[in-house]
Amino acid sequence: MNKTVNQKAWLFVIPVFILVAFNAAVPLMTVVNYSFQETFGNNVFTWEGTRWFKQILRSDRFHDALGRQFLFTGIILLIQIPLGIFIALTMPKKGIGVSVCLVLMSMPLLIPWNVVGAMWNIFALPEIGFLGHTLNDLGFDYNFTQQIGDAWFTTVLMDVWHWTSLVVLLSYAGLRSIQPAYYQAAEIDGASRWAVFRHIELPKMKKVLTIAILLRFMDSFMIYTEPFVLTGGGPGNATAFLSIDLVKMALGQFDLGPAAAMSLIYFFIVLLVCWVFYNLMMRNEEQK
Amino acid sequence: MSKIRLDNLSHSYLDKQNSESDWALRDINLDWQDGGAYALLGPSGCGKTTLLNIISGLLNPTKGKVLFDGKDVTTQTPVERNIAQIFQFPVIYDTMTVHDNLAFPLKNRGMTKTEIDGRVKEIAEMLELTKTLNNRASGLTADGKQKISLGRGLVRSNVNVIMFDEPLTVIDPHLKWVLRSKLKELHQRINRTMIYVTHDQTEALTFADQVVVMHEGQIVQTGTPVELFEKPKHTFVGHFIGSPGMNILPCKIQNGIAEIDGIKISTNSKIKKSDFVKTEIGIRPEFVSLDKTGIPAKILKVSNTGRHKIIDAECSSGKIKALSHSSKEIPSGSIFLSFNQKYTYAYGDSWIIE
Amino acid sequence: MSLELKSVEKKVGQNTHIYSTNLRFEKNSINILLGSTLAGKTTLMQIMAGLDKPTKGEIWFNEKNVTGVAVQKRNVSMVYQQFINYPNFTVFDNIASPLKITGISSDQIKKKVWEVSELLKLSGMLEKKPNELSGGQQQRTALARALIKDSGLILLDEPLANLDFKLREELREELPKLFENRDCIVVYATTEPSDALLIGGNTATIEEGKVIQYGKTIDVYNKPTNLVSARVFSDPPINISDVKKSGDTFSLSQDSVKWKSKDVSLKDGKYKVGIRPHNITTYKEGTNSVEIKGKVLISELSGSESLIHFENSNMNWVSLSNGTHQMNVGQEAKLYMNVDEFMYFDQNNNLVSNV
Secondary structure (H helix, E strand, O other), X not given: OOOOOOOOHHHHXXXXXXXXXXXXXXXXXXHHHHHOEEEOOXXXXXXXXXXXXXXXXXXXXXXXXXXXXXXXXXXXXXXXHHHHHHHHHHOOOOOHHHHHHHHHHHHHHHOOHHHHHHHHHHHHOOOOOHHHHHHHHOOOOOOOOOOHHHHHHHHHHHHHHHHHHHHHHHHHHHHHOXXXXXXXXXXXXXXXXXXXXXXHHHHHHHHHHHHHHHHHHHHHHOOOHHHHHHOOOOOOOOOOOHHHHHHHHHHHOOOHHHHHHHHHHHHHHHHHHHHHHHHHHHHHHHHO | OOOEEEEEEEEOOOOOOOOHHHOOEEEEEEEEOOOOEEEEEOOOOXXXXXXXXXXXXXXXXXXXXEEXXXXXXXXXXXXXXOEEEEOOOOOOOOOOEHHHHHHHXXXXXXXXXXXXXXXXXXXXXXXXXXXXXXXXXXXXXXXXXXXXXHHHHHOOOOOOEEEEEOOOOOXXXXXXXXXXXXXXXXXXXXXXXXXXEEOOHHHHHHHOOEEEEEEOXXXXXXXXXXXXXHOOOEHHHHHHOOOOOOEEEEOEEEOOEEEEXXXXXXXXXXXXXXXXXXXXXXXXXHHEEEEOOOEEEEEEEEEEOOOEEXXXXXXXXXXXXXXXXXXXXXXXXXXXXXXXXXXXXXXEOOEEEX | OEEEEEEEEEEEOOEEEEEEEEEEEEOOOEEEXXXXXXXXXXXXXXXXXXXXXXXXXEEEEOOEEOOOOOHHHOOEEEEOOOOOOOOOXXXXXXXXXXXXXXXXXXXXXXXXXXXXXXXXXXXXXXOOOHHHOOHHHHHHHHHHHHHHOOOOEEEEEOOOOOOOHHHHHHHHHHHHHHHOOOOOEEEEEEOOHHXXXXXXXEEEEEEOOEEEEEEEHHHHHHOOOEHHHHXXXXXXXXXXXXXXXXXXXXXXXXXXXXXXXXXXXXXXXXXEEEEOHHHEEOOOOOOOEEEEEEEEEEEEEOOOEEEEEEEEOOEEEXXXXXXXXOOOOOOEEEEEEEHHHOEEEOOOOEEEEOO
């Protein structure tokens, strides 16, 4: 339907334009500038062309960080999505239990990132943290500040704790929108519990799950604050994901040019994956 | 295939029942023959869907028993009862092809592939789905999808009863008759007990040999389409069946004779007692005619529907509708109305006096 | 008071939704827009209301050009197919809502709400919330809200479509009475010919974005100018078949049925005949009837009447008879057609004669 055109409406968009300009366009252009330049301070810049891009794309450091990043995102998606669906399936469907569960589920989502990192840092400290201490008492040799495996384990666990509820809430919403007739029909058709899940619940949750995967991919791919507070990227570079590595390069070593080039590459990877995802989603829509 | 008997069924969705209105169903007794086509007809909220779910086993009744062939199945699940049900909205398994949708109930019951393929082919043929068997079910139109639901209900050859819960709701009005015809034909062919639930009188009367009319959780009449039209057992049936519905006018009963506005009305009822709280005369607009004598009335409005005229008239006891041929001239102002005795019944406390 | 559409046209992109339309609705009239889903009824109503702007043409209200005037500035009410009420307001507040923004005194609001709710039989439930009401009552509330503000133009977009059969019958009967003695123009969109016939007033038949015919409802029904109008205004669908005329004899395409006609003014040749379902019956009607045989596809029973679908000369026919006539699928049936009620159309689908 065509609405009446009201030119005055554009006035209201101006603040957003200004905000976006300052927030996104200006910094992005600065980064683009840096990525083609070299500086030794004192505001002296020299043109470097695509040198930083080539350097980054060939550097082992970048490859390692990217690998760690994909591994981390892969692991948490593999855990959070099935776990989230499973929890959503076991949640009550009516009564007081629903609101209790929903409130409990949303709590981790409401805690600021840095607080989550700090919380888990203290929680997991081998000497005084509840988790660390208990694990050591149980005979595990656990120390996330020194052992690579433990650091990964703790980081993944923290992210699972923080974000699985998002998947749960989205899946739950998807499940609730299924009409009771589907379950009744399946019961009459003699379908097993697994068949009900496979042929009714999963297909009906497809849309919300796509959104859940997309959101979790983007968030985890750009994760910074929590591992920064928890492990600081260590031990060594074991949990230095892309963003942590990037900040180290830019602010730690003040390699502005390579850091700018890396952030642009980083940006394009995220953009590319989102584009692929978006297209997959749209193609599914068209089939219907 | 089996005979179905409902024995003193009552159901309430509440834990405690204080008054009649707390019951969704009250004292339902029914006997259904093997292979018959039945309909449960009533407005929304009359309890028909509750009754259907009790018969299919999706719901356990608060009181009473459900018997299949004399065997008590009240606590059995739908699978144990071996029934099929078709819902208001097409229920299809989106991820499967049409073939796999139809095969699903058979697969779940562990039939072999050759057995399944044979059955599916036969049902697809019957429903004219053969061409689309290998398509994804989600790509079909609403009536195609509903045919799949129907097919899944028919595919098992040994089901005791097939139930339909307003199955044509989502079908385009112009296509409804095609599916109705299909259903009717299927019943004639496979001869299995079928129960059809709807609020639409055309749907119920077209499909069923015996129609059960429900009102406020109770059965008010069970009968053939002709009986429901010609001799409604309850004023609700008179009102609900037919368009426009039956005229229902308050009357007095004196010495076994009904009177409206002091004028004696000959009825087809044999009135023996008169201790009713409320007495009424029921007469369908089809059987009311303009006459030289009878009940004096005033014409309020005449609407020409193209094929007949609906006359809205008013007498001292209330409003009366009459139908006449569209070519007939209708006078205006004061007239007299007479009733065809054969189709005029007296009702005591809403129930027919016979 | 009048509403006039002058050469109104609506295009969305390359698609024409409404072809050039001229219509004039007079004071105190009920006007029915009759057409199937997607025929363009809703678009026309939105243009009338000012919710949508025509691509070409003008809308005049009370002899003033109101094209492009926003809906807020026109005195218009609209009722939709869906029951649209404020869910968190009581029925009283729902009905009163259009008055509250006009700033009239609360005593007057109370009085007006009372009047309207009395008219719509809602006075017993003013304190309830919409979700405690039945579908019929919810739609009555929406109607009350449309009536309370004395709009000059009331638009009803299939207001009965979502109601149960009996509720629809009941509300349809009350509708014309609601607008009596009210200074307004009512426009009522529907897909159901029976709505148009029972409400009366004027009818515009619409198909594929074109207004086919406009006139008094019963005249449009009895004398459709062409086949399209006849088809739009017939439910169950009108039977249309090719016929040959030679001398005083008409015959169906495969000579399966023949009849004599009194109308000698028609030239010999090929025509199309339109036969409304109620002119094919299981019993003889009128003085001039002809027999038609066919294989029954189904007999649909509505209680007081029977719709028999049958096949003759590779064509599906629909007949409508009074009373209950149950027939088995596949059975041979013998029916009678009332020749005097036939409508004849030429090869361009225009009405040439309805004897």
